[in-house]
Amino acid sequence: MHVLSVALHFGLIMEAYFRGSTHHMKVLMKQAEAPSKLKTLSDFVKVSSQKTTKPQTKGPMHWYMRQDTYLEALSHLQSPLDPSTMLAEVCVERCTFMDSKMKPLWIMYSSEEAGSGDSFGIIFKNGDDLHQDMLTLQMIQLMDALWKQEGLDLRMTPYGCLPTGDCMGLIEAVQHSDTIANIQLNQSNLAAIAAFNKDALLNWLKSKNPGEALDRAIEEFTLSCAGYCVATYVLGIGDQHIDNIMIHENGQLFHIDFGHFLGNFKTKFGINHE
Structure with a gap:
């Protein structure tokens, strides 16, 4: 959608799909909201990590993630990487960022299945074309x-x-x-x-x-x-x-x-x- 020469074409396809599948639209909107929140968090981490140490940056990062708007956007999410996996609660204490140039975020989740004990990790990259x-x-x-x-x-x-x-x-x-x-x-x-x-x-x-x-x-x-x-x-x-x-x-x-x-x-x- 960010490529102007094809944005109208894909916009029309997306609109037609949503009109025919309103239930899936809600799922996709939540999947779109999560990366948007993670991008804001990533921008903060990039700026902060240039001025302070990693532990000093992780503190405010975790504080942001505990806010209701973040918890709501990031929790109970159908994984965009694997639709068969439901990501339940985000494990804020286990979330961190990596030391490479783009400071990718490492986000940890517990499984939706009660008592399964499984956890899932997702890396969010901001600044690289994947x-x-x-x-x-x-x-x-x-x-x-x-x-x-x-x-x-x-x-x-x-x-x-x-x-x-x-x-x-x-x-x-x-x-x-x-x-x-x-x-x-x-x-x-x-x-x-x-x-x-x-x-x-x-x-x-x-x-x-x-x-x-x-x-x-x-x-x-x-x-x-x-x-x-x-x-x-x-x-x-x-x-x-x-x-x-x-x-x-x-x-x-x-x-x-x-x-x-x-x-x-x-x-x-x-x-x-x-």
């Missing part, structure tokens, strides 16, 4: 489907991603996972030698998969590593440093942040990063 990420993840999903047709399950993790407006959108948070950078840092005594710690990943997998479970985790790691090596090579994915490669506690490796693809690599001073 259409490219969504396309890349759809291609990885397609590769995964083709491999499985041939009896090859490479344990891929094509998480949900959905642009919701002009340079903003939602990403599914894959819980119980961490970046290779964090794992190496936490397993090393000195930050300067963290990247050279050969045993860091194995020690981390051992801590999460004791006993016989370790063999299964190593198999999951090997299969997923092979799958993503092929997928990222074929799609020409760039800028995949250790902050953009993650590992699930069960051993599955997966890539995130697809800002550079189809061979569109970063260069600096004429030197190709890749």
Whole structure:
């Protein structure tokens, strides 16, 4: 709708749909209100984080989220990433923001199903166009489907991603996972030698998969590593440093942040990063 050349066309389609489905219109209006509130919150976090520390910014962020207007907009929401999932109460204390340039918001929810104990995480990004990420993840999903047709399950993790407006959108948070950078840092005594710690990943997998479970985790790691090596090579994915490669506690490796693809690599001073 923000692209003027096609806004009228899509506006007419949307109006026709709403006239024929008034019940769904209420659901979609609530889904549109939530990102709007999150954008306002994200703008505040971006400005505040430049002036103060992360804990000092998180305090006012949580205060805003406890306001009735925010709680009403963000709670009891049908997930835009997966319509079969109902997001019940927003867990304000567990919400935070990430340290990367755009300061994405990490929003945690409890499940709608009483007593299920499940929780869901959604990352809200404000300032990045997620259409490219969504396309890349759809291609990885397609590769995964083709491999499985041939009896090859490479344990891929094509998480949900959905642009919701002009340079903003939602990403599914894959819980119980961490970046290779964090794992190496936490397993090393000195930050300067963290990247050279050969045993860091194995020690981390051992801590999460004791006993016989370790063999299964190593198999999951090997299969997923092979799958993503092929997928990222074929799609020409760039800028995949250790902050953009993650590992699930069960051993599955997966890539995130697809800002550079189809061979569109970063260069600096004429030197190709890749």
